[in-house]
Every structure is written in C-alpha cells, then in structure tokens.
Amino acid sequence: MSKILSPEELVIRIMTIDDLAAVFHLGEQLFTSEYSSSMYRTWDEYEITTLFNSDSELCIVAELNEEVVGFALATTVEKHNSAWKYGYLVWIGTRPNLQKCGAGKALFEEIKGRMVEQGVRMIIIDTDADNEAGIHFFKKQGFDNIQQHVYMTLNLSKKRKRRTKA
Numbered sequence: 001m002s003k004i005l006s007p008e009e010l011v012i013r014i015m016t017i018d019d020l021a022a023v024f025h026l027g028e029q030l031f032t033s034e035y036s037s038s039m040y041r042t043w044d045e046y047e048i049t050t051l052f053n054s055d056s057e058l059c060i061v062a063e064l065n066e067e068v069v070g071f072a073l074a075t076t077v078e079k080h081n082s083a084w085k086y087g088y089l090v091w092i093g094t095r096p097n098l099q100k101c102g103a104g105k106a107l108f109e110e111i112k113g114r115m116v117e118q119g120v121r122m123i124i125i126d127t128d129a130d131n132e133a134g135i136h137f138f139k140k141q142g143f144d145n146i147q148q149h150v151y152m153t154l155n156l157s158k159k160r161k162r163r164t165k166a
C-alpha cells in the first residue's frame with residue numbers, strides 16, 4: 001500500500017491502557033533483532049508502561065478501521081540549569097504494510113503539537129546509524145544536525161576464564 005491515508009481514514013488519538021498489548025505486539029514486529037539489535041533489546045512491555053505512566057499525554061496511536069497501526073511514545077526532559085525543555089521521541093513505528101502512507105508523519109505532527117503545548121523548544125530522537133528508513137523519515141520531518149553516537153555491549157554471560165597460578 002502506498003496511497004496516502006486521509007484524516008478521515010486514519011485516526012490519531014491518545015493511547016489508552018487497552019492499546020498497550022497492540023502497541024507492544026506491533027513494536028515486536030518492527031524492532032526485530034535483524035532490524036536493530038539495540039532496539040530489539042530495549043523494546044519490552046515495561047518500556048511502554050513506564051512511558052505511559054509518566055507521560056501519557058505523549059503516548060499516542062494511529063488507528064485504521066479500529067485497529068492500531070502505529071504509535072509514538074515520547075517524554076520530556078528538563079534540566080535544572082537550563083531554560084530549555086526538550087522533547088524526546090523515544091519510539092515511533094507504523095505497520096509494515098502501511099508504511100509510506102502518511103501514518104508516521106501524522107503521528108509525528110501530533111506529538112510535535114503536543115510538545116509545543118508543553119513548552120518544548122527542541123525535539124531529540126535517536127536511532128541506529130544504519131536505520132536508513134528511519135533517518136530518511138526524520139529528515140523529512142525537519143530533523144538535522146546528525147551526531148554520531150557509539151553503542152557498545154559487554155556480554156556478562158560469557159564463561160570467565162579461570163586464572164591459573166604459575
């Protein structure tokens with residue numbers, strides 16, 4: 001599908017507790033280990049419920065024919081030594097067979113409007129350096145000033161070598 005969905009077809013609304021499971025399962029479809037190991041590792045039920053409980057105004061879904069087909073989950077960050085309030089768009093995703101139909105843009109526009117109402121002056125996102133689709137999408141929404149970020153892991157489950165005395 002690549003027809004742009006009209007506002008009559010696509011409903012953007014605040015997420016409710018009844019949407020948690022649908023959002024979680026849609027995210028599981030999107031954030032697979034093949035797509036992104038870092039997003040795969042950090043996407044879980046607690047991530048969604050934590051954002052929902054702390055910033056429910058910034059947790060929204062896109063609905064088509066009464067089915068959840070997209071979501072955006074965000075929060076705000078205030079620093080005590082700065083007058084700036086930041087908006088952090090933590091997760092955004094749309095159903096694979098509905099991508100490039102305008103749902104992501106509609107979700108982002110709604111989140112941006114809500115952040116502006118909350119006094120946000122800058123929106124931050126992060127994603128994998130090789131998430132070309134995501135980066136292209138964010139650039140289309142006006143994001144720039146890409147900064148490289150290093151993500152590392154330390155696997156603690158590897159067997160430790162015994163130290164032998166000489």
Ligand SMILES: CC(C)(COP(=O)(O)OP(=O)(O)OC[C@H]1O[C@@H](n2cnc3c(N)ncnc32)[C@H](O)[C@@H]1OP(=O)(O)O)[C@@H](O)C(=O)NCCC(=O)NCCS
Pocket residue numbers: 030090091092093094095098099100101102103104105106126127131132133134136137138140
């Ligand atoms: C990123 C994502 C949310 C975009 O959602 P979408 O519903 O496809 O977005 P839209 O249809 O509203 O597209 C908006 C613009 O981005 C562009 N775009 C979207 N996906 C693109 C892609 N794969 N490649 C190039 N451009 C793309 C569209 O062409 C459109 O441009 P236009 O306004 O000039 O027409 C979606 O691809 C997705 O869920 N990706 C997997 C999850 C992810 O990586 N999320 C980001 C990190 S949390």
